[in-house]
Amino acid sequence: MRTRLRQMRIGARIFVWRAEIRHVLGSRDCHRCIRLRVWGAGKTSQALQADLLSVAWPAPWGACTTDGTYPTPADVRAVIRYALEHGWQPERQGGTFVLTEHEHGSVFSLPDFLLTDRLRTPESADPTARVIRAYELRQEA
Template sequence: MRTRLRQLRIDARTFVWHAEIRHAQGSGDCHRCIRLRVWGAGKTSQALQADLLSVAWPAPWGACATDGSYPTSADVRAVTSYALGHGWQPERRGGTFVLTEPEHAAGFALPDFLLTDRLRTPECADPTLRVVRAYEHRHGR
């Protein structure tokens, strides 16, 4: 199956990106998670990677089957702009710049997503409580 790359322009620069739907296991719950990868100077350039945990549902149980969250181009623009201001060098050759949860989650947020390390490090903190808190905060509960 061929990967579909989408384009995004920020100022005079063109970026390409790809988002892949995955799932992150929580404490008995499954959460929808999107692995976002962005390139700014071709596929051999330093990639940007962010794993985005969906906060679309009030309770995560069963959300894997029903959560339709997917990043919009505005979400990808926000992630890309943030990464550019925090050390990502897309013109650099090779490697991956990862927006990690401990380093970036407190300073960056999207309305429908949280940064997570759960896909890369399954033994990191359970995402369930963060998802519930974000949903409640978003809906004023």
């Protein structure tokens, strides 16, 4: 299956991005996770990567396949702007700038997503408690 690349203009720069649906296992269920990759100066430029954990809850086992949460263009724009403010250099050749839960998770989130390291590092923090906490905070608002 071919991966669809999308374009977005921010100021004078055009960014190309893709989002792949994946999943991560937590202690209590399966969570939908979207791997977002963005390029700002061609395919050989430094890529931006963010693994976005859906905060849809309560979710039965297997919800990663039925959860329809997907990043909107506004979500992608927010990720790009945050990354540019925190060290991403899209004009740099090669490599990947990763927005990690460990470094950025306490200050960056989106209405429907949290950053997660679980997709890259299976032994990282269990996402279930964070998803439940985010869901409860949304209910209080």
